Amino acid sequence: MTDHPAAPILVLLEATPDGELATSAAGLVAAASGIGAPVALVVAAPGRAQSLAEQAAALGAERVLAAETTSAQSELTVPHVDALAAAAKLIAPEAVLVSNSIDGRDIAGRFAARTGAPIAVDAVGVSRDDEGVLAHHSVHGGAYNVVSAATFGPLVVTVRQGAIDARAEARPVATESLEVPASGAASATIESVEPVTETSSRPELRGAKRVVSGGRGLGSAEKFALVEELADALGAAVGASRAAVDAGYIQANHQVGQTGVSVSPQLYVALGISGAIQHKAGMQTAKNIVAVNKDPDAPIFEVADFGVVGDVFAVVPQLISALAERKR
Amino acid sequence: MKIIVLVKEVPDTYGERKLDLETGLADRAASEPVLDEIGERALEVALAHADAHADTEVVVMSMAPESAATTIRKGLAMGAGSAVHIADPGLAAADLGLTARTLAAAIRRTGFDLVITGNLSTDGSGGVIPAMLAELLEVPNATALTSVEITDGSVSGTRDVDGGTMRVSAPLPAVVSITEALPDARFPNFKGIMAAKKKPFETVSAADLGIEPEDLSAAWSIMTAIAEKPPRTAGTKITDEGDGGTRIAEFLIENRLV
Secondary structure: OOOOOOOEEEEEEOEOOOOOEOOOHHHHHHHHHOOOEEEEEEEEOOOOHHHHHHHHHHOOOOEEEEEEOOHHHOEOOHHHHHHHHHHHHHHOOOEEEEEOOHHHHHHHHHHHHHHOOOEEEEEEEEEEEOOEEEEEEEEOOOOEEEEEEEOOOOEEEEEOOOOOOOOOOOOOOOEEEOOOOOOOOOOOEEEEEEEOOOOOOOOOOOOOOEEEEEOHHHOOOOOOHHHHHHHHHHOOEEEEOHHHHHOOOOOHHHEEOOOOEOOOOOEEEEEOOOOOHHHHOOOOOOOEEEEEEOOOOOHHHHOOOEEEEOOHHHHHHHHHHHHHHHHO | OEEEEEOOEEEOOOOOOOEOOOOOOEOOOOOOEEEOHHHHHHHHHHHHHHHHOOOOEEEEEEEOOHHHHHHHHHHHHHOOOEEEEEOOHHHOOOOHHHHHHHHHHHHHHHOOOEEEEEOOOOOOOOOOHHHHHHHHHOOOEEEEEEEEEEOOOEEEEEEEEOOEEEEEEEEOOEEEEEOOOOOOOOOOOHHHHHHHOOOOEEEEOOHHHOOOOOOOOOOOEEEEEEEEOOOOOOOEEEEOOOOHHHHHHHHHHHOOOO
């Protein structure tokens, strides 16, 4: 195998509305470099691709294919699929890695359907054996580990955001312009995009190293501020149970669980969360779990490394001052 | 207008869910099967449109084992006009590609102006089927919608993407998927349950759709290994005696978590 150049792995890197690579990019390139030679594809408005290409090389892409088009701003999914199809035709990759983001899933799905390539979704890692590329999945809330592969041909893999901690070494920039014939496939029109103005300096929930979550036990939206206070003391992201979201304590994008965000942080602190299976499915792969709940029979204690049966409004302020004391 | 809503029978998330370690398939006997809630919300979008537009035909469609018929029938009790159940033992181990090809064939056969699905199923959480269907059906996809407006010739809505909120629209026919931001589904009432028994319920096989499940000339995604992770065990549990916060701080420091 050492006699051959490493197999090309095509990696689609998404860009944010303000022209930066998405945070998923570093993990995708690193995952690809672990199984072959990462070839990045960036799709951007004319004149904007070079900056993305430089960022991709800094993350470890050996080659960057740059597709410049105006249609990616006005048409949903299809321009990216056309670019991916052109790139795959050019380099004949052994695998195609795409972020398991909302847009990434659509692009990967349409690409797989168009080319007949098998697709493996929501992978937490990729590897290779003698027969080719393997995708690793963590399913049913981390209760099972599953490995999948293609019977033949390239495997399309969507990679869970925040799942790959590895980083590849930076490489010199090698950009090639990619000609993309339009497929003419019907697409939805993007009428407008409003970037979310993140008002908080807190880390993003997905991929966070520490998460503090609150549940119904907080009692009200006002009192939910205690969760945010502890999160700030720990430099953690803020999460919530579905019950807290349904009760209107916090916005739905903070929901951790089967139907929200799945997290796998170093530390997960559950405050006033009973720990329904629904919630545990989204957090039980955390390395360390701390729980505070006044109900001694709350299921959350079954998975907690350290549990305190008590009132969150007594325990948490004491914890916050103990942390502040230590920093002094 | 003809709206097809894809629904799915899934193991109830509020119970333990199991995979068979021999076959890698879902162990359907291990947990209570339910209609996936996100599919119910998708059906609610269609039914709400039908409430306001009498010429709307709503079809629920599912690819599932024969045993799922009762669950699918719930969609009829909620108000859908007819159901198509693709049941074929040959499809039991279908990967996403075969699933999408089979569903696309059934959707074409039924005919459609709009296909509505949930954005992610509760069990597989794949989320790629809507886009795959759009590609195979040669229509636009508008996924993960947090609001939906349907007119005679188009569908539009808002979607929360990473880093922003997007407004999209597409001419019909189209495939859309919706998120949990959309309203809860209505409950089937007694009248609905009685009426459901008389509604058309069609069961079709892969062969009826011209699908060859064992077609090895197509590339497949296969499961090569499966393992159950040992369940997490409980650690220390204390009752707060006025020092609970301090004890947590000590735990965090000992384990180098702060």
